[in-house]
Amino acid sequence: MNKEKYKELSVKLSENYNIANIMNIITKINDKFSDKDIFLEITEDSVVIYLYQLDVDAFSKYINSIDNDETEFIVKLIECITSIKSYGIKGKKRVFVDYNKERKVANRKSKENDRNQNFYADSHVFAKENNSVPPEYLNKIICDKSENFLKKLPDNCIDLVITSPPYNFGLAYENHYDANLWDTYFEKLFEIFDECIRVLKYGGRIIVNVQPLFSDYIPTHHIISNHFLQRKMIWKGEIIWEKNNYNCKYTAWGSWKSPSSPYLKYTWEFIEIFCKGDLKKPGNSNNIDISAEEFKQWVVAKWSIAPERKMKEYGHPAMFPEQLVERALKLFSYKNDVILDPFNGAGTSTLVAHKNDRNYIGIDISEEYCKTAEERILKSRNQMSIL
Ligand SMILES: C[S@@+](CC[C@H](N)C(=O)[O-])C[C@H]1O[C@@H](n2cnc3c(N)ncnc32)[C@H](O)[C@@H]1O
Incomplete structure (x- = not known):
């Protein structure tokens, strides 16, 4: 599995969590969703989320339906994923990875100035006072x-x-x-x-x-x-x-x-x-x-x-x-x-x-x-x- 393809996020494990329960949740998520879209791993101190693309609503609905006592972990997991503001949309799925890569341009602002953004409107004479x-x-x-x-x-x-x-x-x-x-x-x-x-x-x-x-x-x-x-x-x-x-x-x-x-x-x-x-x-x-x-x-x-x-x-x-x-x-x-x-x-x-x-x-x-x-x-x- 080439992990570089995924966006990597993590949720810290807290002492309050029951590790067996957390493992159970991870297994269920990994079984339910394609590892091409998302998969989870557990390390010593956190759960790592490898994210490619996801229907976030369907994901939230599914993990909220899992029978477990780890509500706090579930909330953190959903928060962690939904907090990402940069994603593309494909059908119902959010695409989290590579979406911006090809568009990333160094010094974007100064290049906009070099190109003279919306040049055609430059010489307008619109008054600024409104009535x-x-x-x-x-x-x-x-x-x-x-x-x-x-x-x-x-x-x-x-x-x-x-x-x-x-x-x-x-x-x-x-x-x-x-x-x-x-x-x-x-x-x-x-x-x-x-x-x-x-x-x-x-x-x-x-x-x-x-x-x-x-x-x-x-x-x-x-x-x-x-x-x-x-x-x-x-x-x-x-x-x-x-x-x-x-x-x-x-x-x-x-x-x-x-x-x-x-x-x-x-x-x-x-x-x-x-x-x-x-x-x-x-x-x-x-x-x-x-x-x-x-x-x-x-x-x-x-x-x-x-x-x-x-x-x-x-x-x-x-x-x-x-x-x-x-x-x-x-x-x-x-x-x-x-x-x-x-x-x-x-x-x-x-x-x-x-x-x-x-x-x-x-x-x-x-x-x-x-x-x-x-x-x-x-x-x-x-x-x-x-x-
Ligand atoms: C495509 S319809 C607009 C429909 C509107 N969006 C609606 O939801 O009902 C265009 C309208 O422009 C009106 N109209 C045509 N020439 C006009 C003019 N010189 N001044 C004002 N209204 C005009 C027509 O009577 C027509 O109702």
């Missing part, structure tokens, strides 16, 4: 064109924009024609996004959910991202929203079993995240509401979330699932922040902001959708007051 949203617009659903309404907001007053714009797919929206010339579409979209950038606070974030129209060969996610880069926003990252919807037919737009024009299938959408002026967003630590477990899971930038199932009920053809907005808000904003959705539709962003103690402004051109957005918040308020 407040006029109270008459706070926590309101606004029925208007965003390109009109946003002009009423001062610069630097919004903490986070989260939105999914219409994608020009030809969907049947109540008050918006969704099949414009692509040039016209992007021109209008960028007019609104430029206003979003203006009203965003210094350090604020803009999160845009984008689904390209693959059958028109328009890489909307790249075109939108390029626009933000040109406006000197800093790219924070991209999340793959895996919807697992295998609806599209192999031959609908391409060739079947022929290289002449195979059509690629996508079961996911993109979520692009940009920051204004600074990657860091200051905030009061009392206003952080993400748990450790949520944080660990959600920073892995592939989110498997089923599409919203109640679109018919709410009469809107392209809604966010609440879970997606909740993850984004808890990961990228603080409680009491102001959240803006300039394409608010049936109001999922504003509802989730409200449910998670954020302030909101939601804008949509459709009166019908705005009414639905209002009703959803009202219903949630009533439910909260009953509890």
Whole structure:
């Protein structure tokens, strides 16, 4: 057995432990788990854990189920393993070894400076002073064109924009024609996004959910991202929203079993995240509401979330699932922040902001959708007051 392959940890043996019991636990663990993943040895004064990869939840569940009188040892063993903060994820398993090896770069910080990290945003001229949203617009659903309404907001007053714009797919929206010339579409979209950038606070974030129209060969996610880069926003990252919807037919737009024009299938959408002026967003630590477990899971930038199932009920053809907005808000904003959705539709962003103690402004051109957005918040308020 090449022990160099494993991460080595140890738990000190205490006088209180019954060595026969400890040996029994070690044997059970070694029998239960593959020695390619984990194995334990006992020395004079400690138990050595050789760790490669592990489903920590399954491991904890198993050793807590072993009949024994060594609770303290079991707790220490689990603590020792879970205290490791540097690991990769493979399926449900944490990979503890070699994960960082290939990435370890000496003098990483100074090399970042040598390369001029996020150089494209260097010469931005964003003001650092932030402002407040006029109270008459706070926590309101606004029925208007965003390109009109946003002009009423001062610069630097919004903490986070989260939105999914219409994608020009030809969907049947109540008050918006969704099949414009692509040039016209992007021109209008960028007019609104430029206003979003203006009203965003210094350090604020803009999160845009984008689904390209693959059958028109328009890489909307790249075109939108390029626009933000040109406006000197800093790219924070991209999340793959895996919807697992295998609806599209192999031959609908391409060739079947022929290289002449195979059509690629996508079961996911993109979520692009940009920051204004600074990657860091200051905030009061009392206003952080993400748990450790949520944080660990959600920073892995592939989110498997089923599409919203109640679109018919709410009469809107392209809604966010609440879970997606909740993850984004808890990961990228603080409680009491102001959240803006300039394409608010049936109001999922504003509802989730409200449910998670954020302030909101939601804008949509459709009166019908705005009414639905209002009703959803009202219903949630009533439910909260009953509890
Ligand atoms: C993809 S939907 C957003 C759905 C929303 N995320 C939800 O969960 O319900 C895009 C929305 O943008 C709205 N819209 C289109 N053009 C607009 C504009 N110029 N200003 C404001 N809203 C607009 C449409 O009415 C539509 O509801």
